[in-house]
Amino acid sequence: NAGVTQTPKFRVLKTGQSMTLLCAQDMNHEYMYWYRQDPGMGLRLIHYSVGEGTTAKGEVPDGYNVSRLKKQNFLLGLESAAPSQTSVYFCASSYPSGQYFGPGTRLLVL
Amino acid sequence: KQEVTQIPAALSVPEGENLVLNCSFTDSAIYNLQWFRQDPGKGLTSLLLIQSSQREQTSGRLNASLDKSSGRSTLYIAASQPGDSATYLCAVRHALNAGGTSYGKLTFGQGTILTVHP
Numbered sequence: 001n002a003g004v005t006q007t008p009k010f011r012v013l014k015t016g017q018s019m020t021l022l023c024a025q026d027m028n029h030e031y032m033y034w035y036r037q038d039p040g041m042g043l044r045l046i047h048y049s050v051g052e053g054t055t056a057k058g059e060v061p062d063g064y065n066v067s068r069l070k071k072q073n074f075l076l077g078l079e080s081a082a083p084s085q086t087s088v089y090f091c092a093s094s095y096p097s098g099q100y101f102g103p104g105t106r107l108l109v110l
Numbered sequence: 111k112q113e114v115t116q117i118p119a120a121l122s123v124p125e126g127e128n129l130v131l132n133c134s135f136t137d138s139a140i141y142n143l144q145w146f147r148q149d150p151g152k153g154l155t156s157l158l159l160i161q162s163s164q165r166e167q168t169s170g171r172l173n174a175s176l177d178k179s180s181g182r183s184t185l186y187i188a189a190s191q192p193g194d195s196a197t198y199l200c201a202v203r204h205a206l207n208a209g210g211t212s213y214g215k216l217t218f219g220q221g222t223i224l225t226v227h228p
Binding site for chain 2: 033040042043045048058090092098099100101102103104
C-alpha cells in the first residue's frame with residue numbers, strides 16, 4: 001500500500017494564479033482531510049470529507065475549494081492564490097480510528 | 111471549542127534520559143487521542159493511538175497514557191536517543207456525534223520540539 005500520497009510536492013505560484021492539489025489514498029478510508037501548517041499556528045483544518053461526494057468546511061476554508069468525486073481522491077483547489085496561502089499543505093485519511101498523513105505539499109505564493 | 115495544549119514547547123536532553131511530554135485538552139468528550147512525530151520538512155507519522163476507553167498504549171520505548179476525566183495525556187520516552195529528535199504532536203478526535211458536524215475531526219496541539227544530544 002502506498003498509503004496517502006500528495007501531488008505536487010512543491011509549487012511556486014504568482015498571486016492570482018490557480019492550482020489544484022491532489023491527494024490519493026489506497027486504504028479505502030471514508031474520511032479525508034486537508035490541513036495547512038504554518039509556523040506558530042500549528043495544523044489547521046481547511047476542509048474535510050466524510051465520504052464520496054460529500055465535503056464540509058473546517059476552521060480555515062476561505063480561499064479554498066474541494067471536491068471528492070472518487071472515494072480515493074480528495075482535491076484542494078486555489079482559484080486565485082494569495083501570499084497568505086503560502087504554507088505546507090497536508091492531506092490525511094482515516095477510518096474511525098487513527099489518521100494517516102501524506103508527505104505534504106509546500107506552496108509558495110509570490 | 112476543543113483546545114489542546116502541549117507542554118513544554120521545547121525540550122533538550124542528553125542521550126539516555128527518560129522523558130515525559132504532556133498534552134492537555136479542554137473537552138473530555140473525545141473519541142480517541144493520537145500522538146504523532148514530525149521530522150523537519152516531513153509529514154506526520156502516527157506513533158500511538160489511545161481510544162477513549164483505554165488508559166494507555168505502548169510501542170517499543172514509547173508509552174502513552176490517557177486520563178480523559180482530567181483532560182490529560184502523557185507520552186513517555188524511555189532511554190532517549192538522538193534519532194528521537196523531532197517535533198511531537200498530540201491530537202484529539204472529537205467524539206462521534208451522529209448528525210453533528212464534528213465527525214472525526216482532529217484538534218492538534220502546537221507540538222513539543224525535542225532535541226536529544228549525544
